[in-house]
Amino acid sequence: MPRTLVFVTGNPNKLRETRHILSSGLEGFELESRDLDIPELQGTTADVSREKCRRAAELVGGPCITEDTALCFEALGGLPGPYIKWFFKSIGHDGLNKMLDGFSTRAATALCTFAYSAGPGTEPLLFEGRTEGEIVAARGDGKFGWDPIFQPAGKDKTYAEMTPEEKDGLSHRYRALDKLCEYLKALPEND
Numbered sequence: 001m002p003r004t005l006v007f008v009t010g011n012p013n014k015l016r017e018t019r020h021i022l023s024s025g026l027e028g029f030e031l032e033s034r035d036l037d038i039p040e041l042q043g044t045t046a047d048v049s050r051e052k053c054r055r056a057a058e059l060v061g062g063p064c065i066t067e068d069t070a071l072c073f074e075a076l077g078g079l080p081g082p083y084i085k086w087f088f089k090s091i092g093h094d095g096l097n098k099m100l101d102g103f104s105t106r107a108a109t110a111l112c113t114f115a116y117s118a119g120p121g122t123e124p125l126l127f128e129g130r131t132e133g134e135i136v137a138a139r140g141d142g143k144f145g146w147d148p149i150f151q152p153a154g155k156d157k158t159y160a161e162m163t164p165e166e167k168d169g170l171s172h173r174y175r176a177l178d179k180l181c182e183y184l185k186a187l188p189e190n191d
């Protein structure tokens with residue numbers, strides 16, 4: 001029997017990719033989604049993730065997972081990091097590229113953090129996945145966030161130019177989900 005996970009997210013693209021990853025490589029889990037936009041506090045990626053998952057578990061009233069994606073520019077000491085959503089909304093692909101003009105590196109890390117809470121009042125556990133790459137001028141279909149400007153290291157395509165299978169084979173999200181699923185598989189069935 002597949003185990004059901006409640007995934008609290010307001011982002012349909014995240015949900016689609018997570019479902020795809022779970023169905024193509026990480027069998028045994030089915031997602032039930034809850035479209036709740038939880039306020040995100042400031043802090044490190046881990047602080048933001050833990051607090052969001054705590055709040056989600058209270059709203060759901062049971063076990064749940066949440067996910068936070070950060071895009072960390074090496075030249076800027078890791079920023080925009082967890083604040084990428086707001087930078088992207090305000091200045092877009094071109095603006096993010098221009099931010100790095102004049103720096104000696106365009107290296108960036110895509111960081112995905114899944115958080116799992118066993119229920120209200122329990123401390124969320126974090127599972128991180130990282131993909132190294134660089135920020136390039138936008139190429140490819142721009143349906144999902146900053147995919148057109150992120151080119152994984154050693155590849156000649158941006159995330160947006162890859163098929164879903166190619167992206168899922170190396171993505172920050174896949175790497176974090178892989179760890180989350182390993183943990184959940186080891187839990188007793190009725191946990």
Ligand SMILES: O=P(O)(O)OP(=O)(O)OP(=O)(O)OC[C@H]1O[C@@H](n2cnc3c(O)ncnc32)[C@H](O)[C@@H]1O
Pocket residue numbers: 008009010011014036037038040067068069070084085086088144145146147159173
């Ligand atoms: O409700 P939640 O799950 O928080 O969804 P969100 O859209 O608010 O997501 P985040 O807070 O994690 O912000 C991450 C930003 O990065 C974008 N993003 C997330 N994963 C991405 C990916 O794999 N490729 C491109 N952009 C991505 C996303 O659209 C947001 O603008």
Ligand SMILES: [Mg+2]
Pocket residue numbers: 040085
């Ligand atoms: Mg969010």
